[in-house]
Amino acid sequence: MECVVPSEKTTNAGLPLRPIEPDFVPTLRGVLEKRALAERIAGDAIGQGVTDIVFVGCGGSYSSSIHAATFLEARSTKLTIRNINAAEFQALPPARLGPKMLVVASSHSGGTPETVAAAKFARERGARLVAVSRDDDNPLVGASHYSLSYGSERTVTSAKQMLLAQLSHALLEETGERLDPATRAALEALPTALLEAQEQADPRLAEIARRLTAERPTYVVSSGPTMGAAFSLSLCYFMEMQWMNASNIDAGDYLHGPFEMLTENASLIVFQGEDATRPLTERVVKFAERHGTHVFVIDSRDLPLTGVPEHLRGDVSAVALGVLGTRLADHREAATGHSLDERRYMHKVEY
Known part of the structure; x- marks a missing residue:
């Protein structure tokens, strides 16, 4: 498993790291309205x-x-x-x-x-x-x-x-279903909690971005509600915006074929949330730690998520991981010098 250590916020590739969007908190507060x-x-x-x-x-x-x-x-x-x-x-x-x-x-x-x-x-x-x-x-x-x-x-x-x-x-x-009374408090806490999560994770995401390489395919594993984060990172950010060979895999299917591709010639990113499907990704991580080389775990448990009640972290951890996936794409852009806005075909040729 690759060691991930803190690093600087700029690279030698010629593109500075995009700042966290200044409208991030105001936008999410507006959404709550x-x-x-x-x-x-x-x-x-x-x-x-x-x-x-x-x-x-x-x-x-x-x-x-x-x-x-x-x-x-x-x-x-x-x-x-x-x-x-x-x-x-x-x-x-x-x-x-x-x-x-x-x-x-x-x-x-x-x-x-x-x-x-x-x-x-x-x-x-x-x-x-x-x-x-x-x-x-x-x-x-x-x-x-x-x-x-x-x-x-x-x-x-x-x-x-x-x-x-x-x-x-x-x-x-x-429809008369029972909701935890603290559910609203969890949502209200997210704008600042997600900003804090990005700031805390920046050094680690920068190192992951540099350790990835276009010469190795990147497989992104997740489960349940975090599958959205894996889909977006692999298909939208890596394939569309960075022209990398990438794919997303449901952790429940990892042993049913995909684990055969855990080699020194492939990178594996695992999104670990805190919902009921977490044991599925934990099983992947344990296997990858024994047999993998380029393995990176992004775990919502490492985030404070200030203001989110402990028992409701699983309800919002997928949102936090999606934010970190987007931020990882920013770091990948800085590491490669390949703009996230550059396209080969999209909006350029007929499909």
Whole structure:
């Protein structure tokens, strides 16, 4: 297992480390102010007989919904929950699509063609639509009944997750499920707790970024609600923005094939949360420590998460790990000199 030690915040590659976004805390505090809107959406939906909640999106917007979908699946006895790629939603629509379905469609720009098409498709069949995007004036909002926006260009994944967490809590309350009274306090603590987490983790993330190499594929393992962090880091940040060979793996499947690729020619990143699926990643870590070479564990237990009640850390640890995944991408950009904004094909050629 590679030793990870503190390091400086700049590299010799020619790109300085991006600062933590100055709008990070204000954006998340603004998201928390959308609580009443989330409660109104939930109240309208349940009042109109909604029984199915489907999250749709592509790429990072799809992965941003994994935390909420997993949270609802584990707690709701009255609602059916699914998380579906927006392109597949229209190609293979759920048989239950109709007036009893609430479709929550996410797209940062609000213009992702597959997601806008999925929203229009669902609305034509009578579903209720919620748009989750950067602003309130875009094609996705135009196709929806409600808009949950966060108003930031860079504070994106955590903002979406917190919006969807509030909607999930509201849906559970509307359907009579019991929620811990301290749940709201956990969310209220996140803006400053997540800023503190980034600041604390910066030295370690910088070292991980330097230890990774384009010559080795990078496998990102996680479980349950943290699968969103693994998806975003591997597909969006490493493949799309750094042109690295990378993939995400569910810890529950690690021994069913993927562990054969734990060699000196591959890197392994493990996101460890504090939810009920933690034993799955702990098993991966124990195996990797015995047999691996380039192994990096990013564990939410190492973070103070100040203000989050101890017994509720598992409910929000996936959000914290997603933030650290984004911050690791910033460090990788600095380490390689390859801008996160550079693309080979996206928005340049027809697909």
